[in-house]
Amino acid sequence: MTRLSTAWSKLRWSLAQRGLAGTMRTALGRLQPQDGTAGVEKPMLHPFDQRHGVDTSGLIGGGDLRSGHKNDVFNTAYYGMAPSRFRRVVEDWISDSGHAAISQYSFIDLGCGKGRAVMMASEFSFRQVIGVELNASLAKTAKSNVVAWTDAGRAVCPVQILCQDATEFSFPEGPCLLYLFNPFAAPVVKRLIERLETEFAGRPGVLDVIYFNPEAGELLEAHAGFKLLWTGTVEMSEEDAAADHVASPEDLCSVYRWVGV
Numbered sequence: 001m002t003r004l005s006t007a008w009s010k011l012r013w014s015l016a017q018r019g020l021a022g023t024m025r026t027a028l029g030r031l032q033p034q035d036g037t038a039g040v041e042k043p044m045l046h047p048f049d050q051r052h053g054v055d056t057s058g059l060i061g062g063g064d065l066r067s068g069h070k071n072d073v074f075n076t077a078y079y080g081m082a083p084s085r086f087r088r089v090v091e092d093w094i095s096d097s098g099h100a101a102i103s104q105y106s107f108i109d110l111g112c113g114k115g116r117a118v119m120m121a122s123e124f125s126f127r128q129v130i131g132v133e134l135n136a137s138l139a140k141t142a143k144s145n146v147v148a149w150t151d152a153g154r155a156v157c158p159v160q161i162l163c164q165d166a167t168e169f170s171f172p173e174g175p176c177l178l179y180l181f182n183p184f185a186a187p188v189v190k191r192l193i194e195r196l197e198t199e200f201a202g203r204p205g206v207l208d209v210i211y212f213n214p215e216a217g218e219l220l221e222a223h224a225g226f227k228l229l230w231t232g233t234v235e236m237s238e239e240d241a242a243a244d245h246v247a248s249p250e251d252l253c254s255v256y257r258w259v260g261v
């Protein structure tokens with residue numbers, strides 16, 4: 001790809017993600033030193049990677065994650081979830097008695113990136129854990145991370161990584177816990193909801209959704225088939241706060257249940 005066509009596809013991605021005003025703000029922001037966080041040294045490797053010998057660190061903008069799929073333009077970015085936040089929300093969800101036993105649930109991470117959340121989910125006794133990733137290189141990294149993780153005996157349930165678009169994924173039978181860490185912009189969330197309407201038609205109560213940084217959460221809230229169970233901020237451990245380059249204390253997480261229409 002020539003430099004000009006790369007620049008053009010990044011511009012197209014930025015316009016789809018941020019709109020014209022947001023694209024201009026971002027471009028201007030890059031020219032100026034940022035606030036007080038500039039100069040604060042953060043480690044490049046997250047302690048999760050150092051501890052477990054895996055590779056989940058780093059921030060890759062959506063414009064640099066081309067796969068050739070039409071949904072590339074709506075890809076937000078790759079960034080791994082703060083482990084403390086993930087575990088807090090999943091433990092809270094497990095402790096809620098309003099759903100079937102966790103051993104009946106398939107945990108599905110649509111936009112699993114390098115598989116950090118997939119690995120952490122496999123420490124809980126789900127029926128199975130599935131990660132779906134559009135970018136082939138990230139999916140490959142996720143697969144080798146999962147091999148290292150399972151070889152170390154950390155997974156207590158079956159885990160698989162699929163390289164495909166989230167809106168083309170066929171959900172397994174039985175209860176599903178869908179996990180999203182703001183993987184794609186509203187047009188793809190809209191298509192995903194249409195898919196969920198079909199896949200879970202006549203199956204109320206067997207799909208819960210954990211949506212971190214729910215930028216398109218209003219699409220679920222406006223939909224009669226989804227009930228908002230909880231929304232709020234989630235505390236990070238000191239370790240995560242010291243290592244995280246992206247998360248902020250104001251980040252929201254929302255949990256929804258498919259109640260059917």
Ligand SMILES: C[S@@+](CC[C@H](N)C(=O)[O-])C[C@H]1O[C@@H](n2cnc3c(N)ncnc32)[C@H](O)[C@@H]1O
Nearest residue numbers: 078079080081111112113117134165166181183
């Ligand atoms: C913010 S990262 C989340 C990583 C991981 N879920 C976690 O919590 O650590 C979002 C990921 O979604 C992927 N993605 C974006 N659009 C996608 C799509 N249409 N289908 C599948 N994956 C997608 C991106 O490539 C990126 O790796």
